[in-house]
Amino acid sequence: MVFHQIEALAAVGVNEVVLAVSYQPQTMQDFLESEQQKLGIKITCSRETEPLGTAGPIKLAESLLNDGEPFFVLNSDIICDYPFQKMLDFHRKHGGMGTILVTQVEEPSKYGVVLFDKTGKIERFVEKPPKFVGNRINAGAYLFSPSILQKLVLRATSIEKEVFPELAAEGLLYAVELDSFWADIGQPKDYLTGMCLYLSNLRNKDPKSIQYGPDFIGNVLVDPSAKIGQNCRLGPDCVIGRDCVVEDGVRLIRTTLLPGTRVKSHSWISDSIIGWQCTIGEWVRIENNTVLGEDVSVSDEIYVNGASVLPHKNVTTDIPDPTILM
Amino acid sequence: MSEEKTQNTVSEFPKTKAVILVGGASKGTRFRPLSLDLPKPLFPLGGKPMIEHHIEACARVPGLMEIILLGFYEESLFTSFLELTSERFGVPIRYLREAKSLGTAGGLSRYSNAILSGNPGAIFVLHCDIGCSFPLVNLLRFHVQKSPEFTILGKVVEPGEARKYGCMVKDPNTCELLHYAEKPSSVVSELINCGVYVISPWILDYIGQIRNGSQSPNRVSFYMNRENDIIRLEQDVIMPLAGKGKIYVYEMDDFWAQVKEPKTALRCSELYLAYYKEHKPELLTTPTTSLRARMDGLLFMRNQKPTVGLQETRLNIVGAVYIHPSAKVESNAKIGPNVTIAAGVEIAAGARLKDCIILEDVNIKEHAFISHSIIGWGSIVDAWTRVQGTAENPTIFGAGVVTEAEIVVRNCTVLPHKTLNESCHQQIIL
Numbered sequence: 048m049v050f051h052q053i054e055a056l057a058a059v060g061v062n063e064v065v066l067a068v069s070y071q072p073q074t075m076q077d078f079l080e081s082e083q084q085k086l087g088i089k090i091t092c093s094r095e096t097e098p099l100g101t102a103g104p105i106k107l108a109e110s111l112l113n114d115g116e117p118f119f120v121l122n123s124d125i126i127c128d129y130p131f132q133k134m135l136d137f138h139r140k141h142g143g144m145g146t147i148l149v150t151q152v153e154e155p156s157k158y159g160v161v162l163f164d165k166t167g168k169i170e171r172f173v174e175k176p177p178k179f180v181g182n183r184i185n186a187g188a189y190l191f192s193p194s195i196l197q198k199l200v201l202r203a204t205s206i207e208k209e210v211f212p213e214l215a216a217e218g219l220l221y222a223v224e225l226d227s228f229w230a231d232i233g234q235p236k237d238y239l240t241g242m243c244l245y246l247s248n249l250r251n252k253d254p255k256s257i258q259y260g261p262d263f264i265g266n267v268l269v270d271p272s273a274k275i276g277q278n279c280r281l282g283p284d285c286v287i288g289r290d291c292v293v294e295d296g297v298r299l300i301r302t303t304l305l306p307g308t309r310v311k312s313h314s315w316i317s318d319s320i321i322g323w324q325c326t327i328g329e330w331v332r333i334e335n336n337t338v339l340g341e342d343v344s345v346s347d348e349i350y351v352n353g354a355s356v357l358p359h360k361n362v363t364t365d366i367p368d369p370t371i372l373m
Numbered sequence: 374m375s376e377e378k379t380q381n382t383v384s385e386f387p388k389t390k391a392v393i394l395v396g397g398a399s400k401g402t403r404f405r406p407l408s409l410d411l412p413k414p415l416f417p418l419g420g421k422p423m424i425e426h427h428i429e430a431c432a433r434v435p436g437l438m439e440i441i442l443l444g445f446y447e448e449s450l451f452t453s454f455l456e457l458t459s460e461r462f463g464v465p466i467r468y469l470r471e472a473k474s475l476g477t478a479g480g481l482s483r484y485s486n487a488i489l490s491g492n493p494g495a496i497f498v499l500h501c502d503i504g505c506s507f508p509l510v511n512l513l514r515f516h517v518q519k520s521p522e523f524t525i526l527g528k529v530v531e532p533g534e535a536r537k538y539g540c541m542v543k544d545p546n547t548c549e550l551l552h553y554a555e556k557p558s559s560v561v562s563e564l565i566n567c568g569v570y571v572i573s574p575w576i577l578d579y580i581g582q583i584r585n586g587s588q589s590p591n592r593v594s595f596y597m598n599r600e601n602d603i604i605r606l607e608q609d610v611i612m613p614l615a616g617k618g619k620i621y622v623y624e625m626d627d628f629w630a631q632v633k634e635p636k637t638a639l640r641c642s643e644l645y646l647a648y649y650k651e652h653k654p655e656l657l658t659t660p661t662t663s664l665r666a667r668m669d670g671l672l673f674m675r676n677q678k679p680t681v682g683l684q685e686t687r688l689n690i691v692g693a694v695y696i697h698p699s700a701k702v703e704s705n706a707k708i709g710p711n712v713t714i715a716a717g718v719e720i721a722a723g724a725r726l727k728d729c730i731i732l733e734d735v736n737i738k739e740h741a742f743i744s745h746s747i748i749g750w751g752s753i754v755d756a757w758t759r760v761q762g763t764a765e766n767p768t769i770f771g772a773g774v775v776t777e778a779e780i781v782v783r784n785c786t787v788l789p790h791k792t793l794n795e796s797c798h799q800q801i802i803l
Contacts, residue, residue, distance in 0.1 A: 313723045329707075330740075
């Protein structure tokens, strides 16, 4: 997910990306290497040894950010078509301390609503308003001038709840509107929705990247290194990652296969996320927001309904009802 | 012991007849929805109508004169089956329809003239709703040796199982039946009544005496049923005669199962298939039974080299499987263990079937998965659909059920001619 953001950042001339992480699996390290090469930018990980909330990690990376130029802060759970250039232009124009990306949503009561005037200057924030006050919410992407670093402290603090209201009161924050799709994909279900949005956006922007043919329905993205067998029906809304193998007669719907996964013949997977290096047996059925962690293997003929399976597990009996398999 | 290997001569045995008690439509309700479209005695187990196993076993008995089916089903339901079967096994078979249920013993007595015509020395009496290896020749030999009035086929089962059936206590030396309890609420014995008997003509006479009142079974339950003229073989005949030197028990180790609900049919079919695998492997379908030959309806005899279709792909078969020669099965479907596929069925490429009974003219589409299920006549299971049950709670489709593609049906009973367009779980679909 984070690489969509890194690529978009590189495209507007960002030359260094800092990932604020609390854990760092090997798979992530491998991706970083290849991504640095590909995009010609520097990627650094800033690792928290204790939880610092959403503001603390920015302070932690102060030495990397304090170069006199504005910097972006992105929430990695967000998927959208980032208008980074628009944010930069607007930020230079208004001269405030921060620019916050906002997006319109149908049910603002679930989110933090942002109220701003015609110039974009933010007046206040209302967290999960029970009554309608506005329908623009914080989209989780910010552009800050380095001067904000003086407002932050190195302890667990929330930038949204503790820092922003104070800055808004001083008239230092501005809102810029996102006009493309937006989704918070922190939860698997939302991830799949985000994937669908991303794919339909991709179809408009880069139709060549979508797979076409009798075995494909709707928006399906297949990595060139993946192998697809005969008599499959894939889609709508599937992503098949690097080095995946999909054997004959497989049916995939609204599903992501992360890199290195093999799905054996005649299996059927819908609305699920299959982790890295997984092996799915023959005649398996997986559905209903199932999430398989890295290196999970599912035996032949098994039924998995709405399970969350932690890495390295072997699933050898049916999981007929939603469960977490530790 | 396999009966084929023992040398039998006609002179060793008396002339016999066999009576198979088939019951009636009002008795098969626990077998719904499968008994809605076919009388239960004709439901296939191990690839053959339930009752054909009984008939085949009777036909093997030297000196058997005739097989009589006794029940209150409509006669026409059995006509063509009985004609074909009679011809195949070379034994006269007729159906006697009871006007009303007289109980298992009452029916025998009512038709005693027909049963005793031709003077058989002994009569086999078999309940229909059981699956068994039917060691009738050995049973008869035992009967002749012991020469009692009544011989019961018995089997030792798991202690927890026995109470569901008639429980028997026998003399360990003489094998005489000392005590009998029908479905007792406490533990009586692990030796159960298999519902297969040999009786002498005297027993029919004895039942006749109960009917006309000159003989009283001396039991409360008998008098409670008196007004219905119901006389039951187990409670009203076996029970009072136990311990009186008249009844003996022949104990066997072979498989036995009662077929009540659909789930027991699946289990019983499995037992038949396992028995074939051990004793009559030529009845099962093997991976090398060539496809084209099968489609042409030719069956290979053992040791006979197939002459057509050798180049065809092998069937992907696991364990004991019976596929009717007229069924079309694509070579990369995977079938078994414990699967029977009836005539006219089509199984598409990439389908997976295990632990199931597929009835006539069913159509299973590509990549469908079926396990622990019975799929009724002419049903259609569409592509990538998963139909599954468990041994205790199988999925049952009545006739003509149609599923949409890509759904999952688990532990459901579906009545005939329903269309399933969404996934379902633990439902009875009316």
